[in-house]
Amino acid sequence: MPRIAFIGTDGTRREIDAPAGVTLMETAREHGVRGIVAQCGGACACATCHIYVSPQWMAKLPPAEDMEEGMLESAWEPRPNSRLSCQIHLTGALDGLEVTVPERQGS
Amino acid sequence: MTSTILIVGAGQAGAQAVDTLRREGFEGRLVLIGDEPHLPYQRPPLSKQFLAGEMAADRLPFRHQAFYEQHRVELKLGLPALSIDPGARLVTLADEQALSYDRLLLSTGARSRPLSCPGADLPGIHYLRAIADVDAIRAALRPGARVIIIGGGYIGLETAATARKLGCAVTVLEMADRVMNRVVASSVSEYFEHEHRTQGVKIICNTRVVRLEGTRSVERVVCADRSSYEADLLIAGIGAVPETRLAAEAGLACENGIVVDSHCRTSDPAIYAAGDCTNHPSARFGMRVRLESVDNAFEQGKSAALNMQGRATVHDRVPWFWSDQFDNKLLIVGLSQGFDQQVLRGDPATRAFTVCYLKGGELIAVEAVNHSKDYMAGRKLIAERARPDIDKLADPQIPLKDTI
Numbered sequence: 254m255p256r257i258a259f260i261g262t263d264g265t266r267r268e269i270d271a272p273a274g275v276t277l278m279e280t281a282r283e284h285g286v287r288g289i290v291a292q293c294g295g296a297c298a299c300a301t302c303h304i305y306v307s308p309q310w311m312a313k314l315p316p317a318e319d320m321e322e323g324m325l326e327s328a329w330e331p332r333p334n335s336r337l338s339c340q341i342h343l344t345g346a347l348d349g350l351e352v353t354v355p356e357r358q359g360s
Numbered sequence: 361m362t363s364t365i366l367i368v369g370a371g372q373a374g375a376q377a378v379d380t381l382r383r384e385g386f387e388g389r390l391v392l393i394g395d396e397p398h399l400p401y402q403r404p405p406l407s408k409q410f411l412a413g414e415m416a417a418d419r420l421p422f423r424h425q426a427f428y429e430q431h432r433v434e435l436k437l438g439l440p441a442l443s444i445d446p447g448a449r450l451v452t453l454a455d456e457q458a459l460s461y462d463r464l465l466l467s468t469g470a471r472s473r474p475l476s477c478p479g480a481d482l483p484g485i486h487y488l489r490a491i492a493d494v495d496a497i498r499a500a501l502r503p504g505a506r507v508i509i510i511g512g513g514y515i516g517l518e519t520a521a522t523a524r525k526l527g528c529a530v531t532v533l534e535m536a537d538r539v540m541n542r543v544v545a546s547s548v549s550e551y552f553e554h555e556h557r558t559q560g561v562k563i564i565c566n567t568r569v570v571r572l573e574g575t576r577s578v579e580r581v582v583c584a585d586r587s588s589y590e591a592d593l594l595i596a597g598i599g600a601v602p603e604t605r606l607a608a609e610a611g612l613a614c615e616n617g618i619v620v621d622s623h624c625r626t627s628d629p630a631i632y633a634a635g636d637c638t639n640h641p642s643a644r645f646g647m648r649v650r651l652e653s654v655d656n657a658f659e660q661g662k663s664a665a666l667n668m669q670g671r672a673t674v675h676d677r678v679p680w681f682w683s684d685q686f687d688n689k690l691l692i693v694g695l696s697q698g699f700d701q702q703v704l705r706g707d708p709a710t711r712a713f714t715v716c717y718l719k720g721g722e723l724i725a726v727e728a729v730n731h732s733k734d735y736m737a738g739r740k741l742i743a744e745r746a747r748p749d750i751d752k753l754a755d756p757q758i759p760l761k762d763t764i
Contacts, residue, residue, distance in 0.1 A: 275419065283424060285383075292658050294402040294422075298682035298691060299655070300736065320689060323732030327740060327761065360739045 255348040259286050259304075262356045271343050277352070278302040278339035288354035295339035297321055300328040301358040302338040307351035314341060329357045363388040365668060366451055366459055368441045368606065369467035370394025371403070372654055373635030375422045376661030377465055377668075382431040386669055390433050391459060393451070397438035398491055399425065404654060406494050407518040408684055412525060413498065420491070444610035446628050463630055463668040466607055466618060467661060470600035470636040470652055475510065479572030486595045488515055500593040503527030508581050508591040510569055512539035514683045515597035517552065520561050521685040523593075531562040531589055533581065538565055543681075543692070545715040548727050551708045552685060559686055600652055602637045615639055617650040622674045624664035632668055634660035643676045644743075645695050645724070655680050678742050680735075691735035694725030694742040705734065706756035714738075714760070721747045726760075737761035 257280060259267045271280040281289040281302070290301035297320050306314065311334050317325070318340070325335045338352070365381060367374045370392050378392055378400075394400070401420035409415035418424075428435055440454045450458045472487035474480065486497050501507070507523045509516045512534030524530045532539070538549035539556075553563050571582040572594070582588045602617040613619040613627040617639030624632045624640070635657035639650045656679055663675035680693040688711075699717035706713035714734040717725040723746050726738030737760035741748065748763035 279419065282422065283427075285379075285423075285427065292655060293682065294404060294654070296404060296682055296684065296689075297732070298689070299680070320730070320732050323734075324736055326733055327736035360736055 255343050255345060255350065257343070257347070258349075258351040260351065260353040261287060262354060273344050275343055276339050277304070277341040277343060277350075278337070280343065281338060286354065288356075288358065289338060290358045291339060293339075297324060297337060297340060300324040300337060300360065303328045303331075303355055303358055304336060304338045304352040305332055305355065306334045306336050307353070308334055310347075310350050310352075313346065327360045329355055329359055364391070364459075364461050365389070365463045365465065366391045366393065366461040367465045367467060368393045368451060369465075369469055369603075369635070369637070370396070370400045370435075370437060371467060371469045371635065372400070372657035373467035373469070373661035373664075374465070375400035376658050377467065377634065377665040378428075378431070378433055379423075380662045380665035381669065382433070384666065384669060384671070386665075388462075390431075391436060392428075392433055393436040393439060393441050393453065393459075395438070395440045396490055396492070399423070399428070399435070399437070401491065402654075403489070406491070407488055407515055408522060410491075411488075411494050411498060411501075411519065411522045417491070441606060444606055444631075446610050446612075446631065449630060461630070463632065465664050465668065466626070466631065466633040466637060467635045467657070467664075468603035468606060468637045469657075470602050472596070473599040473601050475569070475572070475596050475598065477569055477571055479574070479578065482572055482574050482578040484574065484577030484594065485572065486593065488519055488595060488597060489600070497593065497595065501526045501528055504529060505592040506590055507531070507593045507595065508533065508589050509595050509597060510581065511597040511599070512536075512563065512565070513543070513597055513599065514540065516595075517556065517685050518683060519595055519597060520556060521559070524556075524559055524561050525686075528593075530560075531564065532556070533567045533569060533583065533589070534563065534565045535568050536565065539563060544690070544727050545696075545702060547704060547708060547713075548690065548715060548729060551713075551729055552688070552690070555686055555688055600636065602639075602650060604637060607631075607633065607637075622676060623667045623672060624660055624675060625667065632664040634664040640675065642679075642695070643674075644678055644745075645697070647697070649679075649695065651679050653679055653681050678739065680739065689730055689732075691728045691732060692725070693735060693739045694723075696725035696727075699724060701750070703750060703753045705754065705760070706731070713756070716748070716753055716760075718748075718750075723748055734760045
């Protein structure tokens with residue numbers, strides 16, 4: 254069961270034990286993590302589950318596909334470590350993953 | 361201080377209203393009433409991953425039971441509301457319990473439009489809108505099964521793609537001259553027809569179903585040109601009708617949906633409405649609209665929740681929609697109604713292209729096929745009432761965001 258840390262814009266850290274096999278977005282939604290809207294429910298159609306992945310974890314994630322890259326380009330304040338949390342499938346290898354929630358979601 | 365809020369309709373809009381009310385500090389009694397016996401769940405996967413058996417049922421709900429307990433939300437699920445008494449501010453449920461309210465939110469959604477031709481009352485005709493519908497359909501989606509789908513809209517085509525992936529022999533019967541004719545440009549229709557045909561789906565346009573036949577249950581579809589199609593499974597996806605019965609019987613203004621203002625208020629000051637069931641004003645597009653979409657249900661659910669707490673919030677968003685068919689993603693933003701110019705960006709043969717709609721020089725809608733960059737850029741430009749340069753717009757090498 255991977256433990257995930259969500260860091261809010263105010264610096265608050267929230268650690269959640271997530272089941273493997275779901276997405277990072279689903280875990281955030283289930284626990285009501287503030288700032289994750291996830292309007293489309295994981296269809297890669299809205300860019301409202303945008304997060305920043307801690308740099309040391311970026312290389313450990315499978316890279317974003319074109320569709321996700323295109324969504325992120327016009328997301329709110331994209332950075333090199335931006336990802337859509339609905340496209341990150343949790344596995345045991347992601348135990349300790351740390352992500353920061355942006356101040357806003359949407360375009 | 362509002363002490364009791366009832367929400368009738370436990371879909372996307374109702375679930376979002378619950379979330380917003382508690383998140384934004386509503387401390388009173390909160391009751392969520394739903395026809396179905398399920399926790400509020402996501403409908404989009406029903407015709408796709410859930411129908412395909414790729415997504416387990418426990419991943420459909422927005423939130424699990426514990427969330428509702430923790431936030432003191434009383435759930436009345438599988439208990440349809442029978443009537444509203446606006447004078448006494450009471451809602452009566454199917455088990456005859458009467459609940460009083462200070463504010464009531466109607467998020468009753470829409471129901472599948474039923475077939476009306478002779479034979480439409482035969483057993484074995486399926487629609488696809490709820491978990492129970494999928495449960496009834498899924499067992500029949502066996503390899504080789506002859507699946508006839510009436511209606512080439514979003515639901516029909518998504519279901520066709522899923523059934524084909526499961527190995528069924530799929531035929532889609534569409535009355536108009538092209539699929540999704542009400543919602544997309546002809547180039548987009550052509551592209552999707554081609555994709556479906558390449559995958560082995562039979563798409564027959566200009567075909568009007570006149571009769572359904574069968575002895576104990578439906579076996580055959582007969583069309584106006586006397587062609588007929590044998591069906592092991594028949595699914596109709598011919599649109600949806602707003603669920604307005606409760607509202608209309610309570611005397612609320614209804615016309616193609618429950619009529620609300622930009623604050624989600626109905627004609628009764630204590631009653632609000634949100635989601636697919638509403639007919640609401642769009643200031644951006646200068647007309648009244650009724651939208652069937654996740655986005656609209658979500659945003660109106662949120663606006664209604666804020667307005668019910670006395671925090672005046674105008675609902676005026678640029679709507680967006682999506683559809684997944686085989687490995688294609690169609691992303692739409694804005695409303696193309698009333699456009700005076702259409703610009704194609706890119707070549708459909710490359711499997712990624714976009715159609716832009718303008719009205720008086722202003723970008724009003726974008727249909728992007730496998731092109732999330734154009735879609736996201738379109739969201740911004742449409743909201744900003746941007747006036748793109750037409751020559752730049754027609755050049756797919758120039759990013760959409762740089763066309764102004």
